[in-house]
Amino acid sequence: MTSTRIPVVEKILDANDQVAQQNRAWFDRHRTFAINVMASPGAGKTTFILKTLELLSAKYRMAVIEGDTAPVTIDSDKVSALGLPVVQINTGGDCHLDAVMLHAGLQSLPLEGIDVVFIENVGNLICPAAFKLGSHRNLLVASTPEGDDKPYKYPNMYRGIDVLIINKMDLMPYLDFNMAYFQQGVEILNPGLRTFPVSAKTGEGMSAWINWLDEVIQQHRQQ
Amino acid sequence: MHELAVTESVLEIALRHANQVNAERVTDIFLVIGRLSSIVDDSVQFYWNMIAENTICQNANLHFKRVPARLRCVDCQMEFEVQDSLSPCPRCNSFHLDVIGGEEFYVESIIVEKEGAAI
Ligand SMILES: Nc1nc2c(ncn2[C@@H]2O[C@H](COP(=O)(O)OP(=O)(O)O)[C@@H](O)[C@H]2O)c(=O)[nH]1
Ligand SMILES: [Mg+2]
Ligand SMILES: [Zn+2]
Numbered sequence: 001m002t003s004t005r006i007p008v009v010e011k012i013l014d015a016n017d018q019v020a021q022q023n024r025a026w027f028d029r030h031r032t033f034a035i036n037v038m039a040s041p042g043a044g045k046t047t048f049i050l051k052t053l054e055l056l057s058a059k060y061r062m063a064v065i066e067g068d069t070a071p072v073t074i075d076s077d078k079v080s081a082l083g084l085p086v087v088q089i090n091t092g093g094d095c096h097l098d099a100v101m102l103h104a105g106l107q108s109l110p111l112e113g114i115d116v117v118f119i120e121n122v123g124n125l126i127c128p129a130a131f132k133l134g135s136h137r138n139l140l141v142a143s144t145p146e147g148d149d150k151p152y153k154y155p156n157m158y159r160g161i162d163v164l165i166i167n168k169m170d171l172m173p174y175l176d177f178n179m180a181y182f183q184q185g186v187e188i189l190n191p192g193l194r195t196f197p198v199s200a201k202t203g204e205g206m207s208a209w210i211n212w213l214d215e216v217i218q219q220h221r222q223q
Numbered sequence: 224m225h226e227l228a229v230t231e232s233v234l235e236i237a238l239r240h241a242n243q244v245n246a247e248r249v250t251d252i253f254l255v256i257g258r259l260s261s262i263v264d265d266s267v268q269f270y271w272n273m274i275a276e277n278t279i280c281q282n283a284n285l286h287f288k289r290v291p292a293r294l295r296c297v298d299c300q301m302e303f304e305v306q307d308s309l310s311p312c313p314r315c316n317s318f319h320l321d322v323i324g325g326e327e328f329y330v331e332s333i334i335v336e337k338e339g340a341a342i
Contacts, residue, residue, distance in 0.1 A: 001336050003250065008240050008330045012232050012254070013261075096225055127225040130261040130328075152309045155259050155292065159322070188294075188309060188320045 016131055019099035023106065023134030030111035033217050034119060036135035038157065040150075041123030043143040044167040046075045048200040049118045053082055055210045060115040060217070065089060065105055067097040067122045075120060085109060096127035099134055116217060125150065129157040136220060143167040144177045151185030158189040163196070165209065170199040229263055230270040236330045237280050246335030249280045253331040257290040258306065260328035288331070293324030 011017070027034045039045045053062055063085040066076045071090050079086040089097060089105040102119065111117070119135060121128045140161045142150060145168060151158045158164075164186065179197075186193055194212065198205035233252065241249045256263055268285055275281050291304040296312035297319040303312070311318045 001247075001338060003334060003336050004244075005332050005334050006240055006244060006246075007332045008236060009332075010236050010240075011329045012229060012236070013328065015232055015235065016228075094225070094228070098225075098228060126261075130225060131228075149308075155309060156261060159259055159326070184318045185309060188318060189322065 013130060013132075016099045019103055020132040020134035023099055023102055024136070025134075026103075026106060027111070027117070027134065027136070030114065031221065032111045032114050033116045033220055034133075034135040034137075035116070036119045036121055036128075036133050036138045037141060038121045038125075038128045038138065038161070039123060039141035039143070040125050040146060043123070043141045043146065044200045045120050045123070045141050046078060048141050048165060048167055048198070049120060050078055050082070051200045051203065051206055052118070052210065052213070053079070053084060055206060056116070056214070057082075057084075059214070061113055062116045062118065063087075063109060063111075063114045065102070065109065065117060065119045067091060067101070067120055069093055069095070069122055085114070091122055094127075095122055095124045096131050097121050097133060098131040102133045125154040125157045129154075129160050137162045137216070139163045139165065141165045141167050142182075144169060144171050144175050148178045148182035149185070151182060151189055155189050158186055158193075161190065161193065163194045163212075164190075166195060166197040167200050169197045169204055170202050225261075226263060226266045227270050229261070230267050230274060233267075233285075233330060234271075234274055234278070234280060237283070237333050238278060240333055241279055241335050244335060244337065246337050247279065248336040249283045249333050250336060251284045251286060251334035252280070253286045253288065253333070255288045255290060255327045255329055255331045257325040257327035258292040259322065259325040263287075283333075290325055290327050292322065294320045295323050296320055 037045050064079045066088045069091050076086045076088045087105050087109040089101050138161045196209040291306050295302045296317050298317040299315045301314040
């Protein structure tokens with residue numbers, strides 16, 4: 001019996017990343033712009049997505065994919081109530097969506113004629129950061145009640161995003177959230193990151209986000 | 224936690240590379256995990272013992288090489304490492320930092336046993 005060391009050097013999540021590429025190709029074939037929305041539970045993902053749907057519904061046809069750990073349709077029902085297509089993916093307790101789950105979920109969402117799809121990931125700041133889905137943008141909804149130290153504690157999440165929403169700005173007067181400290185952490189991890197402070201509840205700050213998103217979608221379509 | 228998914232992926236990679244050289248047994252697996260890549264705790268070992276059972280990876284030892292986050296201070300060029308939460312430059316206290324390492328997340332190598340001559 002001989003013992004040999006074999007070099008491997010293979011990324012552990014390579015298999016996931018390959019399926020993510022297939023998802024991306026699927027979106028592109030249908031000319032659908034996909035946004036992966038991540039956040040901790042209760043940060044306001046659903047509220048933010050609903051507000052965005054409302055503000056953009058005159059211009060784009062949109063759909064939502066809801067990632068949930070359990071077969072509870074609370075979030076999906078809110079999207080259905082707007083008359084928009086929604087698909088729920090139950091992760092069966094898993095703390096994140098991965099590319100394979102999304103791939104399966106996409107089988108029951110006809111993308112024909114859909115311009116934009118929002119993917120509400122499972123509420124968690126750790127795991128979704130590691131699993132690419134194939135979306136065109138990765139978005140994080142931070143919220144002021146979570147505290148200003150989150151970039152420092154969840155660096156992988158803040159490293160991997162393309163746009164940051166700071167939600168629940170309406171609560172600032174009641175919190176000791178230090179915006180400068182928060183943004184300093186963000187700047188270390190992701191210099192120049194596009195950031196939009198908003199209140200998904202009152203609508204404050206949403207127009208800057210909507211204008212930016214509209215621009216990004218237009219640019220993407222020209223490519 | 225996503226440790227089960229991670230563990231399954233490690234097993235798939237190890238089996239594939241071991242089969243390529245017709246190995247009879249995998250005895251060791253070396254993983255490199257950067258602080259900024261993904262958080263993976265000791266439960267990987269727990270899942271490993273379950274899922275590697277009845278494969279040629281059964282009883283293989285998992286070795287974790289944990290790589291700290293490496294930062295460079297933009298103001299004074301000091302390079303330093305942080306293991307847990309981000310911290311300012313230890314020399315000048317600046318928070319103006321570049322991330323230069325810590326995003327690794329891969330299977331580096333495996334040790335296999337094979338009948339007869341060296342591979
Ligand atoms: N005050 C305030 N509350 C908000 C805001 N956005 C969401 N919420 C509330 O936060 C709670 C959780 O929101 P939800 O959208 O379900 O969060 P999710 O778990 O991330 O999807 C709900 O009670 C929302 O009404 C906001 O901008 N301001
Ligand atoms: Mg929700
Ligand atoms: Zn310095």
